[in-house]
Amino acid sequence: MSKHEVVVVGGGYAGVMAANRLTQRDDVKVTVINPRRAFVPRLRLHQLVAETHEATVDFKDILADGVELVVDSVTRIDAAERTVVLAGGRGVGYDHLIYAVGSGSATPQVPGAAEFAYPIATSEAARRLRSVLLDTPATAAVTVIGGGPTGVETAAELAEQGRAVTLICGDVLVPYLHPKARRTARKNLAGLGVTVIEGNAVTAVTRETVQLADGRTLAGDVTIWTAGFGVPDLAARSGLSTDTAGRLLADETLTSIDDERIVAAGDASAPSDVPFRMSAYVAYCLGAHAADTVLHRIAGEQPTPIDLAFPAMCLSFGRAAAIYQLGHKNETGMRLYFGGAVGRKLKEIACEAGIKHLAAEARKPGSHHWFKDGKHRPALLLAKRGDTVVPVG
Structure with a gap:
């Protein structure tokens, strides 16, 4: 019996979850193409910098038996021929493709x-x-640019090691946080000795300085850029439709608007040109739904629209404290949050949960469930069409 060939491009949270979920059917052959031999939990990268975590997981611990892992990069998707071309030169054919290439840093324009x-x-x-x-004296000035979770966590992790750190936020510190939680975040950073500058843009970076819009020049022996994000240009290079950021344009079933055999998931997807918030949790939920869309098509069924809520955000302040911010379904932070040691415990549980969800799906494909949206997503889509306004609260 011939099998349905499904290629998953990308071995991050979305790609691994999708690959595992696809193994529900015995007549599906799944191939994951990833440029690295190990899984990288991106929410640990600030710890990798500070040497408090190696930020790698062996694929054998989270990838279902029978899923083939090809360590290579995809240079082009030939939708007409249903083939991906690898950097190594060979082509891999597919019946269905899941586009889960993830995201990285945007090229700074400053x-x-x-x-x-x-x-x-x-x-x-x-x-x-x-x-x-490691080659820089501990007394050297470290400047972190970007007031989102990555910038905050990196600044805190390095300050906890005794480094002199300045954190520059173009807007307020972590906009998603409720103002009450944001005050706690500022206190946590101050307690670690981090100097926080909010509402000030960076206008230039030199080898040893950072220049601000208000005219100040700060010392920056090591400058770290965490502002903005970018996605690989694979979709655009392959002639597929993308949004202005380069994410693959899809409908609400996560299917490419160009080709129903291509389904998008994770940070590089833009369903209805209204992309979901970036997070590991959202990525693996989108990966699960992308797999369901493919499985529906193989079964001759109509795929269903994505229904997904973003329930919380957590960020650490070194190894001793964290904030676990609960959120409304309209993606605003609640007044309720957990801080200190309790927040730290919840943050660590959340970090470990992502890996556990992938491993659980490998053992029992189809078992992963997620928080539903119900109202906020439909309101966003209506607002995009100009039919109504998005309700607040």
């Missing part, structure tokens, strides 16, 4: 940033930064 600031969004970048810090 003068000098691309040359003198260190990104952290990939394993390779984080290891390079760790090596630089």
Whole structure:
């Protein structure tokens, strides 16, 4: 009996979850193509920089038996021929493809940033930064640019080691946080000795300084860039429709608007041109739904629209404290959050849960369930069409 060939491009949270879930059917052959031999839990990369975690997981611990792992990069998707072309030169055919290439750092547009600031969004970048810090005196000024979770966690992790760290936020500190939780975040950073500058843009980066929009020049012996994100340009290079950020445009079933045999998941997907919030949790939930879409099509059934809520955000302040921020379904933070040691415990549980969910899906495909949205997502889609406004609260 011939099998349905499904290729998953990308071995991150979305790709691994999708691959595992696809093994529900014995007549499906799943191939994951990933440029690395090990899984990288990206939410641990700030710890990789600070040497408090290696940020790697063996694929054999989370990938279902029978899933083939090909360590290579895809250079092009030939949708007409249903083939992906690998950097090594060979082609791999598919009946269905799941596009889960993830995201990385955007190329900074600030003068000098691309040359003198260190990104952290990939394993390779984080290891390079760790090596630089190992060769840099502990008294050197470290400047972290970006007030999102990655910037905060990196700044805190390095400050806890005794480094002099300045964190620059173009907007407020972690916009998702409720103002009450944000006050706690500021206190946590101050307790670690981090200098926080909010609402100030960076205008230039040199080898040893960071220049701000208000005219100040700060010392920056090591400058770390965590602002913004970028996605691989594989979809665009392959002639597939993308949004302005390069994410693959899809409908609400996560199917490419160009080809029903291509389904998108994770950070590089833009269903209805209204992408979901970036997070490991969202990525593996989208991966599960992408697999369900493919399985529906194989069974001759109509795929269902995605229904997904973003329930919480957690961020650490070194190894001793964290904030676990509960959220409304309209993606605003609740007043309720957990901080201190309790927040730290919940953050660690959340980090470990992502890996456990992948491993559980490998053992029992189809078992993963997630929080539903119900109202907020439909309201966003209506607002995009101009039919109504998005309700607050």
